[in-house]
Amino acid sequence: MATLANSPASQHWSYFLNGLEHASNWPKTFISFYTSSSIQKAMLTMFLLNGVFFLGAIVFLETVYPTATFLGCTWVSLLGYPTYIALLVINGKFLDIVALKSYHIQAKQQKQKTTTSVVETMASTILTIILYLNAGIFAALLYKLPFIGLISSFLMNCIISSYYCFEYQWIYQGWNLEKRLSYMEKHWAYFLGFGFPATVITFFLTFLRSGAVFSIIYPFATTTYSQTLASGAKAQTEWTLPNRIPFFYPVRKMNDLIILVVRLVGGVHADSIVSEKKLASLKQE
Template sequence: MDRRRTGTLMGTLVTKLKQISLLWLEGFREACCFHRVITYCLRSRELAIRTGQCFLLNGFFFLGSIFILRSFIIPTLQWILPDGCPHISPEESCSSGGILRFHSFLRFGLVQLFYVFWFYPLYIFSFILNTIWYNDIAKYGFFAIEMGYSGTKSFSQNNLPAEQNTTDRDGKATDFEGVMIGIAEQVYSILLLSFFFLEVYVTGFIPYIGKALNFLLLSWMYAYYCFEYKWNFSGLSLDKRLDFFESNWAFFAGFGGPCVLAIFLYSPLVSYGVMAILYPLFVMTATGTEADKLITSQRKKWKGAGFGRIPIFVSADYLSMKVLSLFPVDARHQQVQSTKAL
């Protein structure tokens, strides 16, 4: 009897793992649908320009600067300020140890000056511009997709349907109360993701499982970032997007997987440059992904079976609510109460 029960449990576990893997692969595949980017850029000139600007700034200037530093500047400094004594035989000892230490110190100082006066300002400049451009890319990408659905020749942010200008798709009125709720949701969302990022950083120091757990949490974080643009433009309320995300964690873990690979494969500066190039592409693939339909179609094959909801943001939610409680402004509006069906 126990053996039969154990066999049944093992069979159920294997089936669940197979379903989770398939949904993870579905998310991974959707993230890599870069052919959509070409289609959207052909539909929207503004989108093509913004995407090209991201490639130029992050690929040509930022990664190009790293390439020049490592391939030309550092080797040139090592040639001018060598580490060893030239023209001596192995039997002879170098008597200019102080000079070599001075060479090393001077070379290090010159490289640091390059970082201080070029890399760090370029990093800050690119970070600010990327933040603005990513929002534009998501906006133009969303409009390009809407244009594809409507079959119209031209579409801009000023041509939204009248009913979408007055109410969003969840029926949230854009009066003063609606605006305050929207602001409160944005503040809460920023706090939530900030604390979640801190949580991701801390998990990286856990022995043995830290790297794997870090990869999983980062995958979820980047997947949420990518889909948040679409959810904002479509008017999906914060509580619904969190519920949908946490209820379909396997799909979003797969979608965020390709986004995180650059962080683990390269050094921090290079990974930032690579990620800055790839991130807008993932934003556009997320915007074009009909995650709800994909997940529903998969569950129909499994007769509606689910995997349960994982409270991914529970710790970040707790800390965010503690911070918000320090500001007893009614504008935060029991907003976060409704959100807090977490």
């Protein structure tokens, strides 16, 4: 029988397919694209920057200068990684436009964001950056596991890809970091399905190519998210799976370790980050 902690496997499978369907909802993307000139400009700019300029440059360097080095590094590494980091900052500005406009198009009414101080905003941003780094490291470590490494890392990347796509929506709704992670863990089957297409496209590429391709498809995926998700348990006599899988538990512990180090090194200057994390935990409880 299904319990409060478990639901039928068939139910989770339906949630997975639901997420996969929403991620493949291209008509919604086209509607958002054609109804907003801001989205059009942002998407086209990101396509030119990441698809034509960045990905084109990587393919050119790998084809024409595959073994050429300078200062012990290949041209791809020497030019690709700094460009990738710079594009992360640039992409963020255009993604904010796409996500905000898409959210307003899909929402029945605009929800005002809660007012926060500059210190709180910076602390939240730092926590998010730490999460990104630790989630990427954790996915890479999973890949090293014997036998199950490939599939484990692939599934974790599905979750991470989904988080990227939904993060802006949750920020606009005023959700703190802990609430976002807990929500994903409680709806893990849906988010595995939602992140599956993007992960299939990018997982087996090199790091730089994967980053370039994901930056192209990311704004499209951001416009396909659903305002509501299926949830709840149905009591049936069949094989069950847990309703919540703590994907981010190791990442949380890695975050705590880094915050501890920052606290020891930064002293009082790091108090805002620690306070932000404690406040998020209290709100979640």
